[in-house]
């Protein structure tokens with residue numbers, strides 16, 4: 221049904237208004253991201269965190285404005301479908317030389333699906349598949365910054381080139397000693413190049429914008445030699461005296477994956493052509509889905525769109541069935557998964573047992589809080605979807621029965637599009653990366669007699685809680701089953717329904733019993749306020765197994781002491797913004813920088 225003539229004048233106007241809406245969005249998104257540089261230079265950490273949080277809202281605000289304009293100026297909802305068909309074709313035309321066509325297509329989808337009935341959600345009217353290529357987009361303006369810069373050092377000039385690379389970002393704050401830090405980076409690189417012949421194409425490619433997040437700025441690039449490519453990232457921080465330092469040098473796909481993890485806040489990056497950034501980053505982390513890279517760059521709606529396309533593609537090329545997720549069932553969430561696909565799907569139950577004093581709205585509020593908060597590598601990001609349709613025959617009957625029993629309001633089964641196949645539609649769900657629940661991980665370690673695995677998991681578990689605490693999050697329910705282990709052995713929290721800001725909690729000692737009756741009472745005899753927390757009482761829930769107990773008490777006994785929690789709370793209230801490192805602390809150049817400074821002082 222391709223129209224031969226584009227003869228509806230309002231179609232062009234609607235397409236144009238839609239693109240105006242997107243352009244306004246991207247311009248605001250980009251300038252907010254670009255301002256991250258100034259906030260970094262001024263050490264405005266509260267401002268940086270606020271901006272990270274607020275930028276997440278931009279998309280929905282602009283979509284709402286665009287829908288309103290289209291309704292007011294063009295009565296968009298009343299236009300015949302023939303006109304809408306032409307709107308899409310005009311829009312494609314307008315995107316020919318656009319620098320963010322894939323984002324503009326997604327914006328078109330969001331706006332259009334708010335206006336059109338869902339029977340029109342197919343490729344004639346929205347971008348089920350992308351129409352405009354994102355390959356080889358370049359900014360032709362003479363003053364334009366390229367997506368990445370290439371440097372051609374020799375072994376002899378590598379140090380000077382490293383200094384030049386960092387210098388070219390023109391950070392306004394001076395470095396403590398850039399020559400020294402470049403030497404540390406050089407040593408780290410030299411160790412990797414020691415026995416390697418440098419080929420004709422030896423070069424360093426560096427993305428032109430810094431990546432800002434929290435208190436850090438990252439240089440991201442790769443070293444190319446012959447057929448091999450070595451990804452790297454250099455985190456720049458403010459040192460103790462307010463001058464800048466390169467904190468470490470990270471190399472290889474695994475270390476970059478930690479920096480770009482789904483459990484961290486989104487980066488602020490000043491990008492004219494995001495697709496080119498994604499393509500470059502994908503060459504550094506080929507196993508990371510493109511959707512997740514968009515999300516890590518703050519373009520979460522694009523991440524969601526690509527995730528969904530990948531998911532539908534996976535469904536078409538697999539045959540297994542959705543099942544209830546392994547592990548202990550949640551009291552608030554019904555969790556299911558598809559064995560062949562590395563994500564879980566979470567549906568909020570219609571009712572909760574009495575010990576869960578909460579509501580659907582409150583649970584959604586907690587998940588939103590996590591989305592907007594810095595997840596410090598310890599809380600999984602979630603994608604939120606509404607009205608998701610699945611083929612009924614891909615569901616195990618036991619899962620359908622469970623959905624009917626615990627979340628009937630969220631479930632609709634029928635043949636909506638009349639194609640003779642039944643569909644399951646879930647009203648609202650969260651999707652997140654699948655991990656190994658920590659209780660299962662520990663159980664497997666006990667059974668295999670893997671002492672080191674137990675030790676690693678318990679230490680990581682305590683570290684995870686301490687990172688959350690530093691980020692002003694009290695996890696609420698700290699049972700093992702509420703944490704998962706990621707591919708690279710990190711422990712991440714995923715049960716958000718009881719989290720609170722640490723600063724809202726009251727950490728108390730269990731009072732001394734005043735008489736024998738109180739002492740012998742098996743019940744809680746003292747008064748407990750709604751925000752009271754008694755860290756001494758965590759032990760019995762967590763430390764049943766002697767092997768776990770020993771490791772825990774050796775490394776994390778402070779978690780059972782109210783004074784630990786209270787001290788952290790006071791630090792946050794005093795305005796302290798914690799440091800978060802997406803790499804092991806022993807990787808930091810800090811000690812070498814201090815040794816170097818001491819040597820200089822001694823010589824003087």
Ligand SMILES: Nc1ncnc2c1ncn2[C@@H]1O[C@H](COP(=O)(O)OP(=O)(O)OP(=O)(O)O)[C@@H](O)[C@H]1O
Nearest residue numbers: 546547548550551552553555653654655657701715
């Ligand atoms: N990301 C994940 N990867 C793997 N399994 C998961 C994941 N999220 C949840 N699960 C499984 O589903 C169970 C319930 O999930 P979750 O803890 O989010 O639900 P809940 O209802 O909030 O739990 P609770 O009853 O502790 O409040 C977990 O114990 C775990 O077995």
